[in-house]
Amino acid sequence: MTNTFEALGLSQGLLATIGELGYVTPTPVQEASIRYMLQGSDVIGQAQTGTGKTAAYALPLIDRIDTDRREAQVLVLTPTRELAVQVATAFKGYAKHRRLNVVAIYGGQPISTQMRSLHAGVHVLVATPGRLIDHMNRGSISLKTVQSVVLDEADEMLAMGFIDDVETILAGLPTPHQTALYSATMPDAILRLTKRYMTNPQIVAIASKQQTAEHIEQRAYEALHSDRFEVLSRLLQFEQPSAAMIFCRTRMDVDNVGEKLTARGFNCDTLHGELSQTQRDRVMHRFRTNQSDILVATDVAARGLDVDHVTHVINYELPPDPEIYVHRIGRTGRAGRSGVAISITTPRERFVLRTIERMTKAAIATAPLPTLADLRLKQKSQLAQKVLDTITKEDLSTERALIQGMGEQHNLETIAAAALRIAFGEQLHGSDHDPIINSINAAARGYQTAPASAPRGNGDKPFRPQDRESVRLWLDIGREKGIRAGDIVGAIANEANIPGRLIGSIELHDGFSYVSVPSRDARKVIDVLNR
Template identity: 45%
Template sequence: MSSFYELGLSPKVTEAVLNMGFEEATPIQEKTIPIALAGKDLIGQAHTGTGKTAAFGIPMVEKLSGELEQLQGLVITPTRELAVQVAEELNKIGQAKGIRTLPVYGGQDIVRQIRALKKKPHIIVGTPGRLMDHMRRKTIRLDDIKIVVLDEADEMLNMGFVEDIEFILGETPQERQTLLFSATLAKQIQDLAQRFMRSPEFVGIKAKGVTVPSIDQSYIEVQEKQKFEVLSTLLDIQSPELAIVFGRTKRRVDELSEALNKRGYSAEGIHGDLTQSKRESVLRQFKEGTIEVLVATDVAARGLDISGVTHVYNFDIPQDPESYVHRIGRTGRAGEKGEAITLVTPREINHLRLIERITKHKINRMPVPTIRDAIAGQQRATVEKLMRIVEEEGYKQYQGLAKDLLAETDSITLLAAALKLLTKEPDRTPVQLTEERPLRSKKASASNKNARNKRALPGTKKRFTGVRGKN
């Protein structure tokens, strides 16, 4: 793989990419970025989780001007969740260069969006229906668009947005550059490319399976409000030497690390808001074993190379398969065994199936653990600690004291008392976590395709479709 220094990027964009924790380009980025930088149209066949957002985001930011206060780039996505996710990444890539990105989607107050549009973002990431609402109101004009990206084009066509996309593309300048990304290349995709793209180059990336056979992967289906009790029980049962718990947001990481400390676990959190010195301090303590549990967001965990991590817990299921592979890869290093457990709410099961499909790996279901399991786990851990001391002969200075105690109490009673004293009994101190909304699965999104309405822009004869308020 190439480093980003080898791709001919400007210093500001390279700096932004490296600050995001990326060091080497993924295969789709390595192939796509030079073609896009050359101004050519492109069709990328790639699944979610291959790094395709940066594959189109990096050249897009590179080619646009932060000095021009006008809309220059457009990304069309099938769902509001993807629009928000893509916009966040583009804002990070464009930060050093001053390129601002705004997501627009149905379900959010349109007046608030109009207010944000008046600040003249350089890039808009939007869903088809809401984009056309703004076009009808003339709050979005596409006259100066230089680059258009169709992200997850197959999903948009499956959801019935083909006429919407045709209309939007028809309103952009003919000399624009068009980048299309799709997991499949169905006939509709090819027809769309033939009509709206100029001699596009093709880049195909096959999804790779998870090459981490030393990691046991499993999931537990659990309601959102029961997740923390399940995590606490797992920690009591498994007594990990070093564990990383992944949360979806900074707020989640802060609340989780605080709650774990209340329960008696030694935990610290890392996320993007920490200073570099604080981050380094936390990681040093974790490597030294002073902290047993590290709670982290995906971004904060990029580039972590810590040996000895025995367990990874996905408190929140990751956004995409690439993040899943990255997370579980923190354990099972250097041939050591590792364990990865993902907590999944019932509404997120389809998202788990997507991860299985893309990574080509079956994730086994685990039953919800009980308090009885936790007590048994802690007792087992105590016995293991005692036997380790026996094996290491680290008890000899206590032999005299032991003989004195045995003169007064029988050995079974004395050993039972020692086991009770050493065993950490499950702590159920009440904690309160802010509930996170479950990830919306693509299957659920696609089911809306029968709910389409016909709408038209004033002054046009063209009819087109959209899912009102759902995109």
């Protein structure tokens, strides 16, 4: 193995470009992948977001493109439009000194705009599966000239129900071609895909973040469901994160939490599937550039948002799947930085928390919520430090003159105390009465830990046998409207925030369809599909 980009076989022009971009040494996934990609070998890379996997395939593929041929030579498939835009931007940055046309194709953008970009000629096509098939059916995209295809975040495409679309696309590629697949996890369906569509692939496995989360401090705070927001507000006041992502399960929760936080003076934005592409771009730009401190999001909407400076990840509710938890907390503690992962749980969720601990191989301590007295003590300490810093760094001659004029009537301590009262009002005062702490303590006293034989669900209600079962829903739409199984799974996964793997069998008919979903999620799915 090597430890420089120069030794990996990249061209001098590309080496100069990545030097300008500040790249010094390759990450493990780049070091392991680039040489294989340059050789034209098929590659299976098991690596998470944030490990540098985009450059691991983009750099060598750029070197292999013939810019004189104004036709699609590289195809990258991504599960979300955010990731498609991110990957396309990366390609353009790496190839800024070459005449390389990169086009991103995804839903939510006018198809006419995309067709104009395609008509101008394209070397690299970055696309979500559904929109790509739409263009293929219209005849606006041909894959006959593609020589390399990359499946980025393949497991997410599987979870969102795009696997059939992906197979349709792969089956339409010319032979031979190079295939590269990058995925954080390797479910059986992905492994079957590699066996069917890849030839003697080179395996690149990078240790997952769930095994190397030593930079992430994981904590949980117990509260009743009705107290969640007050607990969240208290934690944000106490932690004072410079960049926090708060994850909620549904769009309604995201909007509700975001509105309440904004009303309390927090610098907060929201991100979910109901936003337009322009709104999503604006929100993500604000968070990336530190214009907002807090981003409240659903899991699906946050996919493709790659930000290295996140200090805190907060689970407003525990996710239904431990793998989602791992993916969430992996957004902090990046690039050697430390991070904090906080979960707000109910007493009924202790069983779920222990399951997550086993999967992440890390202890998640249930910590006491900071009291109002703790918060005031921290605020006073910070204020004292600010005063000392101001004395050291600022010119206070004008203020000294004012105080000297007042000093004939009052001593300096009284004058300073009055100035603090004017500046901070009653903030440094307060009652010891703390209703949230009292509520948490009462809940803890009233809760009896369930025996091992009686597992609990994710809410405040006891686990019921029917929670394990599925129900079959009838949908008044079918093949006649061009509906595919992947469309139904994608809609439910995106809007109801239910992992694709929990959605059961789908039966398509000309004018209607059936889909099986977990019983406990049926009402949520019905509400979403009726919108």
